[in-house]
Amino acid sequence: MRHVEKTTVRAEITPPTSPGRHRETARAAANAAADGLEWLTLHSAGLDVGSATSHLTISRVLLRRRGEELSNQWMVVERTELYRSGVALTPYRTDTRIDADWLEGFFDDAYREAGFTRADVDTGVVIVTGEAANRPNAEELATRFAERSGAFICVAAGPHYEALLAAHGSGAVALSRGLTAPVLNVDIGGGTTKLALVADGHVLHTGALSIGARLVAYDDSGRLTRIEPPGRWMLEEIGSDVDVGDVLPARVANDLAELMAELLLQIIFQHPRNLLISRLWVTDPAAPEIFSDIGSLVFSGGVSEYIYGRDSNDYGDVGLTLGNAVRRRLEAHQAAAMIVQPAQGIRATVLGASQHSLQASGVTGFLEDLALPATGLKVVAARVDTAAGLGQVLTSTANRFELDGAMPLIAYALTIDSPVDYLLLREIADEVASAADPGRPLYVIVDVDVAHALGRILRVEVGWSGPLVVVDGIAVGELDYVDFGRPLGPGLSVPVTVKSLTFLTR
Numbered sequence: 001m002r003h004v005e006k007t008t009v010r011a012e013i014t015p016p017t018s019p020g021r022h023r024e025t026a027r028a029a030a031n032a033a034a035d036g037l038e039w040l041t042l043h044s045a046g047l048d049v050g051s052a053t054s055h056l057t058i059s060r061v062l063l064r065r066r067g068e069e070l071s072n073q074w075m076v077v078e079r080t081e082l083y084r085s086g087v088a089l090t091p092y093r094t095d096t097r098i099d100a101d102w103l104e105g106f107f108d109d110a111y112r113e114a115g116f117t118r119a120d121v122d123t124g125v126v127i128v129t130g131e132a133a134n135r136p137n138a139e140e141l142a143t144r145f146a147e148r149s150g151a152f153i154c155v156a157a158g159p160h161y162e163a164l165l166a167a168h169g170s171g172a173v174a175l176s177r178g179l180t181a182p183v184l185n186v187d188i189g190g191g192t193t194k195l196a197l198v199a200d201g202h203v204l205h206t207g208a209l210s211i212g213a214r215l216v217a218y219d220d221s222g223r224l225t226r227i228e229p230p231g232r233w234m235l236e237e238i239g240s241d242v243d244v245g246d247v248l249p250a251r252v253a254n255d256l257a258e259l260m261a262e263l264l265l266q267i268i269f270q271h272p273r274n275l276l277i278s279r280l281w282v283t284d285p286a287a288p289e290i291f292s293d294i295g296s297l298v299f300s301g302g303v304s305e306y307i308y309g310r311d312s313n314d315y316g317d318v319g320l321t322l323g324n325a326v327r328r329r330l331e332a333h334q335a336a337a338m339i340v341q342p343a344q345g346i347r348a349t350v351l352g353a354s355q356h357s358l359q360a361s362g363v364t365g366f367l368e369d370l371a372l373p374a375t376g377l378k379v380v381a382a383r384v385d386t387a388a389g390l391g392q393v394l395t396s397t398a399n400r401f402e403l404d405g406a407m408p409l410i411a412y413a414l415t416i417d418s419p420v421d422y423l424l425l426r427e428i429a430d431e432v433a434s435a436a437d438p439g440r441p442l443y444v445i446v447d448v449d450v451a452h453a454l455g456r457i458l459r460v461e462v463g464w465s466g467p468l469v470v471v472d473g474i475a476v477g478e479l480d481y482v483d484f485g486r487p488l489g490p491g492l493s494v495p496v497t498v499k500s501l502t503f504l505t506r
Contacts, residue, residue, distance in 0.1 A: 039062065039063065039064055041062055041063070042063065042123055043059070043061075043116070043120060043122050043123075044058070044060075044122065044124045045057065045121045045125075045152075046058075046059070046124055046125055047107060047125070047126045047127070047145055048129070049090060049098065049128045049129070049132050049138075049141065049142070050090060050132055050189055050190060051090065051129070051132050051189055051191035051192070051212065051214060052089060052190025052191070052212070052213060052214045052319075053087045053089060053090060053190065054088050054106065055084065055085050055086070055087045055088065056084075056111075057081060057084050058081075058083040058114050058116060059079055059080060060078075060080045061078070061079055062080075064077045082114070083116070085107075085110035085113070087302075088106055089315065090103075092135070097135055097137045098132060098137055098138065098141055100137065100141045100144060103141070103145075104144075104145070124153075125152055126145045126152055126153070126155070127155045128155070128157065129157045129162045133157055133162075142155065153376075153481055153499050158400075158402050159192060159208030160206045160207070160400035160401070160402070161400050162187070162208070163185075163187065163196040163207065163208060164196060165479075166185060166187035166194050166196065166300050167185040167187075167196035167198050167203050167206075168203075168479065168501075169300070170187070170299075170342040172185035172198050172298040172342065173198050173201055173202075175198075175296070175340060176198040176199055176200055176201055177200055178200070179199075179296070181294065181295025181296070182197050182293055182294055182295060183198045183294070183296045183297075183340070184196070184291060184298070185198060185298045186264070186298070186299050187301040187304075188212065188213070188264075188299065188301045188302070188303035188304060188307075188322070188326075190212050190214035190215075190302060191212045191214060191215065191228065192211070193208065193211040193264060194207070194208045195208065195209075195267075195286065197290060197291065197294075205286060205290050206400060207283045207285070207286040209267070209277070209283075210230035211230075211260045212303075213302060213303050213318055214226070214228075214317040215228045215318075216228070216231045216318060217316050218247075218248050219316060221247070224243065224244045224245065224248050225244065227243070230279075234259055235252070237274075238252070240252045240256075253321055257318045257322040257325045260322050260325070261322060261325035261326045263276065265326070265329050265330070265333065267288075267291070268291055268294070269291070269333065270288040271288075294338070295338070296338055297335070297340065299326075299339070299342065300342050304323070304342065305323070306320050306323020306324060307323045307326055308341065359475065359497075361471035361474055361493055362449055362451065362493065363493050364449050364451050364453075364472060365469070365470060365472065365487075365493075366452045366454070366456060366468060366470040367471075367494065368467050368468055369487075370441075371441040371467035371468065372469060372485070372494070373486055374409065374441065374469075376409060376481060376483065377408075377411040377443055378408045378409065379410075379413050379445075379477065379481065379482060380397050380401075380410050380412050380413065381415070381476065381477060382397065382415070383414075383417055384414050385418055386418065387430075388427075390427075390428060391430075391431035391433075394412055394435035397478075398435070407437070409441075409443075410440075410443070411443040411445055412443065412444050412445070413444075413446075413476045414428065414432075414444065414445070414446050416446060416447060420450055425453055425454050425457055426461065429457040429458045429461070429462045430462060432444060432458070433458060433464055438465075438466060441466055441468070442458070442466060442467070442468050442469070443484065444458075444469070444471075445471055445474050445476060445482075446470065447472065447474075447475075448472060449472050449473070451471050454470050455468060455470035469484065471484075474496050474498070476498055480499060480501070481499040481501075483496065483497040483499075484496055485497075
């Protein structure tokens with residue numbers, strides 16, 4: 001018999017409507033706005049399996065071809081959320097694995113509730129985050145749902161990547177554009193709190209620590225069913241020896257939440273006094289000065305629902321008490337005015353839409369059949385004004401996507417802002433080679449027509465000995481994934497499918 005810790009569902013279901021009606025609405029909108037350009041409507045699903053909760057979102061994405069720029073590239077002009085499922089507690093079996101069968105039934109029920117079948121959904125993403133991403137069957141589970149759901153992106157996200165996704169998904173990145181002071185996105189989930197410092201639309205720093213609502217969890221009778229190691233450390237800090245099977249006293253639950261809130265605010269306000277903080281970092285500790293100029297705070301994740309007063313229910317953890325404690329302490333610091341309402345709260349890491357577009361590289365590429373085709377490459381993007389330090393930038397950016405020491409396949413995407421000459425290309429080649437894994441194929445995308453020259457320098461002068469592909473003429477960004485096909489025709493143009501993650505921002 002399988003064991004599910006608790007499966008209370010928060011009732012947030014929107015009234016079901018038919019996919020046909022969605023498509024008619026989209027066509028009407030497109031026809032009404034017709035201005036000689038081409039339009040495309042996609043339906044996208046975001047499946048989020050987190051430490052504490054799991055949920056599904058279905059969206060409609062209206063795209064327009066950039067024909068006025070003589071471009072075949074599609075751009076998103078409208079995102080509409082059509083359906084959001086209830087939020088279920090992520091089920092774990094007694095062997096610590098995620099109960100994939102239960103989750104599959106939950107998502108199937110959500111599709112039916114929305115009036116959709118899997119065939120009605122064109123694209124999307126399955127993302128496994130937090131403690132769920134560390135379970136033995138996390139990647140297998142994400143792949144299983146992705147394969148059943150068509151052309152989906154499959155992501156098992158580590159703490160840095162989850163912080164990045166939360167900052168985009170909450171709307172903090174969009175909010176930061178044009179502001180004079182940085183925005184800090186604080187995503188408080190079940191197992192961890194993710195921090196992302198954002199300035200003028202760019203995520204500058206990310207980090208995570210073990211502060212979360214479900215580090216201790218209890219059943220309907222109040223008896224503890226789970227105590228994660230960081231939860232144990234904090235219980236010891238407050239002088240409690242409660243254990244699994246004991247009833248959690250209200251005083252202990254309150255003291256635990258107050259301690260979590262105090263530790264979090266010590267970090268945000270650059271006063272990390274408690275030595276326990278050093279044990280709680282999941283990533284490398286963030287230097288206190290990183291947060292010195294924060295102008296706004298955006299909260300996301302499950303606990304944000306309590307901070308913003310959108311929920312007051314108890315789901316068998318300390319989330320409600322923690323949210324209230326964070327809000328109260330911010331008010332005591334006279335920092336409540338810094339709090340900004342996010343576009344998304346608990347669903348910040350649900351990717352509202354995912355568009356796939358096919359592009360073709362230029363014919364000046366450096367291509368090797370041994371490295372083609374290749375699928376599911378994570379784009380690591382950088383702007384190049386001077387090549388100095390580029391290797392370090394690429395390495396630190398790539399580390400955001402590491403999970404349990406494993407790095408996904410990577411495509412380095414370089415936007416070159418300086419006049420290009422041999423000296424610059426040689427410096428770029430040296431820096432890229434210093435960041436790349438010599439045991440893997442090297443994939444590089446450049447925005448100017450120098451792919452073949454850069455490839456020759458990497459191979460002949462720098463001495464890169466592994467499989468190598470360098471292409472140009474492809475537009476990608478920091479949240480993209482790419483698939484490389486085999487070269488087409490005598491011109492050796494490469495078909496590249498770009499899978500762009502986009503977010504609902506209201």
